[in-house]
Amino acid sequence: MNNNNIRQRKAEHVAAALEHDLSAPQAASWADIQLIHQAVPEVDRDEIDCNIEFLGKTLRAPIFISAITGGYDGAAIINERLAAAAEKYGLAMGVGSQRAGIAAPELAETYAITRRVAPSAFLIANIGAPQIIPQAGKAPFTIEDIRSAISMIGADALALHLNYLQESAQPEGDLNARGVLAALTQLTKAVGQPVIAKETGAGISKESALALLNAGAQAIDTGGAGGSSMAAMEAIRAEKIGDIKTKAIGSVFRNWGIATPISVIEASAAKLPIIATGGIRSGLDAAKAIALGASVAGIAFPMLKAASTSQQAVFDYLEIFLLELKTAMQLTGSPNIAALQKAPVIIGGAVKSWLDVRGFEDQVKQYARRS
Numbered sequence: 544m545n546n547n548n549i550r551q552r553k554a555e556h557v558a559a560a561l562e563h564d565l566s567a568p569q570a571a572s573w574a575d576i577q578l579i580h581q582a583v584p585e586v587d588r589d590e591i592d593c594n595i596e597f598l599g600k601t602l603r604a605p606i607f608i609s610a611i612t613g614g615y616d617g618a619a620i621i622n623e624r625l626a627a628a629a630e631k632y633g634l635a636m637g638v639g640s641q642r643a644g645i646a647a648p649e650l651a652e653t654y655a656i657t658r659r660v661a662p663s664a665f666l667i668a669n670i671g672a673p674q675i676i677p678q679a680g681k682a683p684f685t686i687e688d689i690r691s692a693i694s695m696i697g698a699d700a701l702a703l704h705l706n707y708l709q710e711s712a713q714p715e716g717d718l719n720a721r722g723v724l725a726a727l728t729q730l731t732k733a734v735g736q737p738v739i740a741k742e743t744g745a746g747i748s749k750e751s752a753l754a755l756l757n758a759g760a761q762a763i764d765t766g767g768a769g770g771s772s773m774a775a776m777e778a779i780r781a782e783k784i785g786d787i788k789t790k791a792i793g794s795v796f797r798n799w800g801i802a803t804p805i806s807v808i809e810a811s812a813a814k815l816p817i818i819a820t821g822g823i824r825s826g827l828d829a830a831k832a833i834a835l836g837a838s839v840a841g842i843a844f845p846m847l848k849a850a851s852t853s854q855q856a857v858f859d860y861l862e863i864f865l866l867e868l869k870t871a872m873q874l875t876g877s878p879n880i881a882a883l884q885k886a887p888v889i890i891g892g893a894v895k896s897w898l899d900v901r902g903f904e905d906q907v908k909q910y911a912r913r914s
């Protein structure tokens with residue numbers, strides 16, 4: 544695939560997300576998670592402390608502006624606005640896949656702008672798992688390529704995105720997945736920064752989390768089902784070019800994957816810091832994810848929508864989100880994130896059924912009986 548094609552694909556992804564509904568129907572999973580209201584919480588909402596330690600740095604709120612874009616001209620303004628918000632509120636932020644910036648240095652600026660605008664924010668570089676192993680007719684990235692992605696944005700960590708569902712639904716997808724764990728093991732030893740293993744909408748199971756831990760991953764981003772579906776996004780692109788086979792994969796697998804709240808619990812088996820991403824649409828969803836054990840909640844589509852509108856829209860979205868989070872913290876009697884991580888949680892519905900049959904019944908009971 545040449546640089547112009549990659550550039551065009553990045554623009555098409557953003558357009559598809561903004562012009563179509565890409566949500567996976569599992570969005571209702573958060574309704575299966577309930578926090579317990581405390582009528583006498585004894586917490587002043589104005590004094591709630593949202594600071595959290597994440598991979599050796601302090602975030603002022605447990606929010607990760609998830610990897611979205613970079614690599615075409617229009618991406619620079621989106622990344623600039625998101626980075627300004629990450630800096631202002633002390634958040635973590637990821638850039639989109641840096642494949643385009645590695646292949647075409649003239650596009651590096653669409654990513655690099657984040658570090659100039661956000662000199663102190665926790666920035667996360669991004670490359671794809673399919674690109675660290677050989678694909679038909681294509682050589683994998685070298686360690687130097689990966690280091691250049693990290694230095695492009697002065698990154699504090701590197702996300703390796705796992706997107707095999709998306710690749711299967713992509714007309715030009717990279718379909719080899721054999722050898723990723725071995726390549727990740729090499730990578731984690733060779734790059735200086737912590738590596739976050741990140742799904743992109745299909746979630747991380749207990750088995751995958753343990754395999755990623757063994758390969759040296761230092762954090763997990765669930766990228767669970769229930770939010771933006773990369774399969775649905777690719778189905779739109781496939782339809783446009785009349786590729787009916789690939790479109791079928793994207794449509795049939797739109798709702799495939801492990802819902803985000805389930806993935807937070809499954810992935811906790813690895814005992815690594817967890818970013819809960821996938822269908823987080825309010826500060827209350829984030830509070831639930833944190834009570835289940837996540838350190839940070841990741842948001843992609845709502846941030847893209849706000850950033851495509853204006854800088855103020857990004858600030859407004861985050862201020863409302865933070866207010867919702869702090870309200871949930873106050874009403875659960877949680878003066879800080881550590882307290883929220885110990886708040887009791889009731890898990891019901893399809894999420895409980897899944898966890899019970901997967902052998903997490905005791906954990907489900909422990910969540911409810913915390914005090």
Ligand SMILES: Cc1cc2nc3c(=O)[nH]c(=O)nc-3n(C[C@H](O)[C@H](O)[C@H](O)COP(=O)(O)O)c2cc1C
Nearest residue numbers: 556560609610611639640704770771821822843844
């Ligand atoms: C337009 C768009 C582009 C994306 N590009 C990337 C990417 O380049 N790398 C990546 O790791 N994830 C990418 N994602 C996935 C998001 O980081 C996130 O995991 C997913 O959208 C689920 O979060 P959400 O439900 O809040 O949107 C992209 C998502 C969208 C909507």
